[in-house]
Amino acid sequence: MRALDFDVRIATPLPFLERFERILDLRASDQNELHNQFKLLARRFCTLSLRDHSCLEYKPSVIAAACLLIAINISSSPAANAIGMTQFSTPANLIKPERDIPMSLKSSTALSEASKSSQSPISLWDASITKITGISAGDIQPCYLTFLNSLNRTEFGGELERDP
Secondary structure, three states: OOOOOOOOOOOOHHHHHHHHHHHOOOHHHOOOHHHHHHHHHHHHHHHHHOOOHHHOOOOHHHHHHHHHHHHHHHHOOOHHHHOOOOOOOOHHHHOOOOOOOOOOOOOHHHHHHHHHOOOOHHHHOOHHHHHHHOOOHHHHHHHHHHHHHHHHHHOOOOHHHHOO
């Protein structure tokens, strides 16, 4: 394989997730339950994305960003309690203290509309983060919507649809 210069390594979302955690300063607060929940959920979602064929069309960096935003979204949702997580009332303090993050998964259309609003978890990925990462909210949105619906169906048994 060396003679052919064949590389069997594969890029996964996990190194990108770790980078985003550093950018958002999640590593420094290992004692914070809120940050730990985000990190654990995001890491689990990144691992699950490796088994989800719907993620094959997205770059690992985009998948990592979507997984982090989904973790923030679920942690702020009443659905968090239904799936055995702690619901945090103000996870937006992670990035923008003045924002609340509602979660609406009633339909793909409703989710798509919500992701365009300033209250969407995707809107947390603002211009300053885009400048640092080179990934825009528009790059993340299709992956976010696809993977969130897949997680709801495969991992959460539709529980996320019950969220107001």
